Amino acid sequence: MYLVTPDPGHGVVAAPRAPKDLTAETEQALGARGFTWNDSIEAYVRPSPADEATSTAADVAAELRALGHYVITPAAVALAQFPS
Numbered sequence: 001m002y003l004v005t006p007d008p009g010h011g012v013v014a015a016p017r018a019p020k021d022l023t024a025e026t027e028q029a030l031g032a033r034g035f036t037w038n039d040s041i042e043a044y045v046r047p048s049p050a051d052e053a054t055s056t057a058a059d060v061a062a063e064l065r066a067l068g069h070y071v072i073t074p075a076a077v078a079l080a081q082f083p084s
Contacts, residue, residue, distance in 0.1 A: 001070040004061040005077065006053035007045075014060055015043035026067055033060060054080050 058080035
C-alpha cells in the first residue's frame with residue numbers, strides 16, 4: 001500500500017506503508033519517473049512545480065495500482081485521474 005500525495009516541501013511523495021511494498025519492480029518504476037528515496041521521511045520524493053504536482057501524483061498512483069499496489073490519495077489526486 002502506498003500514500004501518494006502532492007507535498008509543498010517535497011513536490012510529490014510516494015510513501016510505502018511497509019518494507020514489503022518496496023519491490024524491485026516498484027523501485028525501478030519510481031526511479032524511472034525521477035523519484036528518489038528520502039530517508040528522513042521514509043518515502044520516495046520527486047520535486048515538482050506546484051501546478052504539476054497533482055497530475056504527477058495521479059499518474060504515479062495509477063502506475064502503482066497497475067503494479068498491484070493499493071494506493072491512497074487525496075481527493076484532488078483521485079479526481080485528476082478521471083478524464084475531464
